[in-house]
Amino acid sequence: MDTGIIVTILVAVATVAIVVGILIAVRAWVVPARRSARLKKRFGPEYDRTVRSHGDRAAAERELHGRLRRHENMDLRELTDQEREIHERTWASVQQQFVDDPVDAVRNARLLVEAIMTDRGYTGRPSPAEDDAAFERRVEDLSVEHPSVVAEFRGAHTAGRLADARQAPTEELREAVVAYRRLVTALLDESPTSRRPGLTTGPSTRR
Secondary structure, eight states, rough: OHHHHHHHHHHHHHHHHHHHHHHHHHHHHHHHHHHHHHHHHHHHHHHHHHHHHOOOOHHHHHHHHHHOOOOOOOSSOOOOHHHHHHHHHHHHHHHHHHHHHHHHHHHHHHHHHHHHHHHHHHOOOOOOOOOOOHHHHHHHHHTOTTTTTHHHHHHHHHHHHHHHHOOHHHOOOHHHHHHHHHHHHHTTOOTTTOOOTOSSSSSOOOO
């Protein structure tokens, strides 16, 4: 075979190998980047928090994918009109109660959130005495549908524990009830800007 032809073939093979290698390298970079972008869009601030918690992006993304898989296996459902109406009336009572008894209002706000989650099909019912790991698992499950409010859920839960111990100042209790309001609104599938009866902008701190 002519030497020129052999050289041409070798150059062509080498070129193809280089192109294939480049495509593989690009795919190896693009696919994870797209996956990360989708997770970040889905979980918002919770994505960044999980990365910080793990100190490793790959480990954090494995956890977030695990949350998605658990969520797919849950038997979640919409509330009936009657259930929604009952929860809205309960929330209106919580806000009224805050004026005279903010500690009990926070406690009842937490119980309402737990009741709605149970009615929606979330498993478990954490209490202030429950360990942090069990509560965090519940927050993780909630983060798939409502990532924008889970940080406030954590803060409200902490304030609720302080409220049970009668150690939380009124302003922290007010912030906790406002956080629970956002959770109630989200769990009732209602926009925070809407105005269902009982879902007002937050409790008054006037005593």
